[in-house]
Structure formats: C-alpha cells, structure tokens
Amino acid sequence: MxxxxxxxxxxxxxxxxxxxxxxxxxxxxxxxxxxxxxxxxxxxxxxxxxxxxxxxxxxxxxxxxxxxxxxxxxxxxxxxxxxxxxxxxxxxxxxxxxxxxxxxxxxxxxxxxxxxxxxxxxxxxxxxxxxxxxxxxxxxxxxxxxxxxxxxxxxxxxxxxxxxxxxxxxxxxIRDPFPDPEGFQQFDVPLPIGDVELPSELIEKHQAKSKMSLLKSEIENQELALEIIGDIPSSTIKPLKTVLFVCKLNAMTNAKDLAQIFSRFGQIISVEIVRDKDTGRSLGYGFIEFDSEGAVELAYSNMEGVIIDDKKIHVDFSQSVSKLASQWTCGKNK
Structure with missing residues (x-):
C-alpha cells in the first residue's frame, strides 16, 4: 500500500x-x-x-x-x-x-x-x-x-x-484497505494564493516599481503564486476506474514498451510514464488507461510482480483524481 x-x-x-x-x-x-x-x-x-x-x-x-x-x-x-x-x-x-x-x-x-x-x-x-x-x-x-x-x-x-x-x-x-469512517468527508481546499512566499528578487522588483504599475505587479505576483502551486484540477473530477497505476519500473522502460505488453488485456487509450521536468528521466511509475474496467481488472490480476526489463513491477488501481502532476513531462505512447 x-x-x-x-x-x-x-x-x-x-x-x-x-x-x-x-x-x-x-x-x-x-x-x-x-x-x-x-x-x-x-x-x-x-x-x-x-x-x-x-x-x-x-x-x-x-x-x-x-x-x-x-x-x-x-x-x-x-x-x-x-x-x-x-x-x-x-x-x-x-x-x-x-x-x-x-x-x-x-x-x-x-x-x-x-x-x-x-x-x-x-x-x-x-x-x-x-x-x-x-x-x-x-x-x-x-x-x-x-x-x-x-x-x-x-x-x-x-x-x-x-x-x-x-x-x-x-x-x-494507490490503495486504501480501510473503509471510510462514519462522517468522513473530503474538504474543498482554497488555493493559498495570498499566502505563497514569493522569491525575494521578485519582491524587491515589486517594491521598486512606481505606483502606476502597482496593480499590474500584484497581478503578476498572483500569477506567479499560481505557478508555484501548479495547475489544479477541479474538485468535482472523479477517479478514473479504467486507469491502472504501475510503479517500480526500470528507468529504461518506455510508454511504447508498456503499451505493447499490456495490450493483450484490452484496448489501451493511453500510457503515461512520469518523468522529471528538468532531466526527462523516468521517475519509475506511470499510468495505463484502458477502454474498460474489465481490462484493468484483468491486467491487475495478471501483471503484479511481473519482471519487465529486469525489474519486478507493482500494479494497483488508481484512486486519485489526478493521473499526473502538471509539472512533469510525460511519455505518452513513446
């Protein structure tokens, strides 16, 4: 877990x-x-x-x-x-x-x-x-x-x-084996735009500007704060039941390899491997989206612990509303 x-x-x-x-x-x-x-x-x-x-x-x-x-x-x-x-x-x-x-x-x-x-x-x-x-x-x-x-x-x-x-x-x-307690709820958390600490060089630049450009600078600061937090999906988005999470991947394994291996369980919509935004290196985990829940269940029951490129992988059902963090670059069927 x-x-x-x-x-x-x-x-x-x-x-x-x-x-x-x-x-x-x-x-x-x-x-x-x-x-x-x-x-x-x-x-x-x-x-x-x-x-x-x-x-x-x-x-x-x-x-x-x-x-x-x-x-x-x-x-x-x-x-x-x-x-x-x-x-x-x-x-x-x-x-x-x-x-x-x-x-x-x-x-x-x-x-x-x-x-x-x-x-x-x-x-x-x-x-x-x-x-x-x-x-x-x-x-x-x-x-x-x-x-x-x-x-x-x-x-x-x-x-x-x-x-x-x-x-x-x-x-x-990745997996929650515990039932939710009575009275459990998910909170709708506001973006802390006004509370994000901006870089000191930006603050100094802001203070040096004239009053005429104050409003424009405030807008820029808010935009930067949003960029620090990242692009946030709507809280109304629900988890995808057709997505399989896979991790402990070899850094050399690519999305095309995974698509070929997992295609025997059903039609694949997309394969995404999460990569470091700076180096492009695989972080060792990703997501496989099938066209049906049945295909996901079949892949889950057959692929746990299977060795791919000399690495024993782990698969599980995704319980997140977000398949990827927006700041990472992804290999999609590549």
Missing part, C-alpha cells in the same frame, strides 16, 4: 507499514484522502521535512483552524460546527519503544508524538527523514518509508534551502 505525495519540489513515494502500524497508517491515509494535507506548506528543517499543520502559511484556509488533529477530529464537520481537534493513541508497537534513542533509516516517515497523562497520542504532524539518524524513541511514531529506488528525490530535498517555499500539490492514494 503506497501514497504518492506530489509537491512543488518533487514527487515522493511512501510505502506504509499498515500491517504493523495500522492506527498510524489508517490516520495518515484518511487525512490524505480528505484533503487535509492539500496545499499545506512543507517546512524543511535541516535533515528532515515537516508538514501537518494546516495553519502555517495558510491564512486563507478557514475550514480547518486547528494546528493539529487526527482524522477523528474531522468527522461530521459542517459550517455550523466548530472543529475540535482530537488525537488518537499510537499502536502498542510504537508505544512500547524503549527510552533513549532509536535508529531511523533514510526515508522513514512518522507522526510526532504528544504525551498526555502518560499516553502516546498522534494527530496530523508528520516528519520525513532525509538521512539516516538517531532520534528520541518516544518522540516519533513510525509508520512507513520511502523505498530506496526513490531516494534520489530525498537527496534533492536535502540540497534545498530551508527557506524555500514548498507546497503539497496533490496526493495519490
């Missing part, structure tokens, strides 16, 4: 250890699915990145005026009700960690732990480690990791300035 976190600085694939840490995995998946993390600011702090506070860098967000909550605090919420943050207990395996320090591998993701009356609780604040390190055992509740084949993007994050503006663009849930 995996989650694809699309950010303005690169895409992060996260594998969830949901068999061992069910409460943490459930909480993270439902927070992702309800759009809690959407457009949130990602804060880089040395060798880690943090997100999960919907208020940081998001004054325009009026639907979730809390600094932290679990999914339980977001159930049965309406315009007439006041959102009350609620925390949940960690799994016993996380709570039983010994005192002192524990080793966290590069790519580990965990919730920040809050202690109340001797009980370890979690909400929504997440830490993702960019390097292997020791960490106080009682401060984090581990629940997943970034696979080694995707560590390149962690290295890219490590090189970024801590003050760089980074936002969550979208989250793709």
């Amino acid at each position: 995996s989650v694809l976190l699309e950010t303005t600085a690169g895409d992060i694939v996260i594998d969830l250890a949901y068999n061992e840490f069910q409460l943490e995995a459930y909480n993270f998946l439902k927070l992702c699915k309800c759009n809690y993390y959407k457009y949130q600011k990602i804060v880089k702090n040395g060798d880690e990145i943090n997100f999960g506070d919907p208020i940081i860098g998001f004054k325009e967000r009026n639907d979730q005026l809390v600094y932290e909550t679990s999914i339980n605090g977001l159930l049965d919420v309406s315009e007439e009700t006041t959102l009350v943050p609620k925390l949940i207990k960690t799994t016993s395996k996380n709570s039983d960690n010994s005192t002192g320090e524990t080793g966290l591998e590069k790519g580990s993701i965990a919730f920040k732990v809050i202690k109340q009356d001797g009980i370890d609780l979690i909400g929504s604040k997440v830490v993702l480690k960019l390097v292997s390190c020791l960490y106080p055992a009682k401060e984090l509740a581990y629940f997943g990791n970034v696979p080694r084949q995707y560590w390149e993007v962690l290295d890219k994050f490590m090189q970024l300035d801590d003050k760089m503006e980074i936002r969550v663009k979208n989250i793709l849930i």
Whole structure:
C-alpha cells in the first residue's frame, strides 16, 4: 500500500507499514484522502521535512483552524460546527519503544508524538527523514518509508534551502484497505494564493516599481503564486476506474514498451510514464488507461510482480483524481 505525495519540489513515494502500524497508517491515509494535507506548506528543517499543520502559511484556509488533529477530529464537520481537534493513541508497537534513542533509516516517515497523562497520542504532524539518524524513541511514531529506488528525490530535498517555499500539490492514494469512517468527508481546499512566499528578487522588483504599475505587479505576483502551486484540477473530477497505476519500473522502460505488453488485456487509450521536468528521466511509475474496467481488472490480476526489463513491477488501481502532476513531462505512447 503506497501514497504518492506530489509537491512543488518533487514527487515522493511512501510505502506504509499498515500491517504493523495500522492506527498510524489508517490516520495518515484518511487525512490524505480528505484533503487535509492539500496545499499545506512543507517546512524543511535541516535533515528532515515537516508538514501537518494546516495553519502555517495558510491564512486563507478557514475550514480547518486547528494546528493539529487526527482524522477523528474531522468527522461530521459542517459550517455550523466548530472543529475540535482530537488525537488518537499510537499502536502498542510504537508505544512500547524503549527510552533513549532509536535508529531511523533514510526515508522513514512518522507522526510526532504528544504525551498526555502518560499516553502516546498522534494527530496530523508528520516528519520525513532525509538521512539516516538517531532520534528520541518516544518522540516519533513510525509508520512507513520511502523505498530506496526513490531516494534520489530525498537527496534533492536535502540540497534545498530551508527557506524555500514548498507546497503539497496533490496526493495519490494507490490503495486504501480501510473503509471510510462514519462522517468522513473530503474538504474543498482554497488555493493559498495570498499566502505563497514569493522569491525575494521578485519582491524587491515589486517594491521598486512606481505606483502606476502597482496593480499590474500584484497581478503578476498572483500569477506567479499560481505557478508555484501548479495547475489544479477541479474538485468535482472523479477517479478514473479504467486507469491502472504501475510503479517500480526500470528507468529504461518506455510508454511504447508498456503499451505493447499490456495490450493483450484490452484496448489501451493511453500510457503515461512520469518523468522529471528538468532531466526527462523516468521517475519509475506511470499510468495505463484502458477502454474498460474489465481490462484493468484483468491486467491487475495478471501483471503484479511481473519482471519487465529486469525489474519486478507493482500494479494497483488508481484512486486519485489526478493521473499526473502538471509539472512533469510525460511519455505518452513513446
């Protein structure tokens, strides 16, 4: 079970250890699915990145005026009700960690732990480690990791300035084994245009302009803010049931190869491999769109774990409204 976190600085694939840490995995998946993390600011702090506070860098967000909550605090919420943050207990395996320090591998993701009356609780604040390190055992509740084949993007994050503006663009849930709780809903998150921190050189340029050009400059700033966030699809778009997600691809595998291999299961509408916008290099995952749900199910049941170009691939049903992040270039039947 995996989650694809699309950010303005690169895409992060996260594998969830949901068999061992069910409460943490459930909480993270439902927070992702309800759009809690959407457009949130990602804060880089040395060798880690943090997100999960919907208020940081998001004054325009009026639907979730809390600094932290679990999914339980977001159930049965309406315009007439006041959102009350609620925390949940960690799994016993996380709570039983010994005192002192524990080793966290590069790519580990965990919730920040809050202690109340001797009980370890979690909400929504997440830490993702960019390097292997020791960490106080009682401060984090581990629940997943970034696979080694995707560590390149962690290295890219490590090189970024801590003050760089980074936002969550979208989250793709590859598979959610947990039923939605009663009262679950998806939030319509506004674009944080007024809250995006623009580059310092643009601000200086803006301040140097005369009053006559002030309005034009404001428009340019808003356009740049939209460009930072990216092109966002409508919230009314529904997931495509005819799309199959495929990952762990060999970097040499192209869309034409996949189209030929998967065509035996039905007519293919399109094949898209996600590529880095700067280098054009394959990021190791993509999407195959068939003409029918039956073809998708047939491909899913036959292609899991199949070796293509010396790599054992993983396939699953796509549960996202977005097949691709708009900033990536795609190989379509090429």
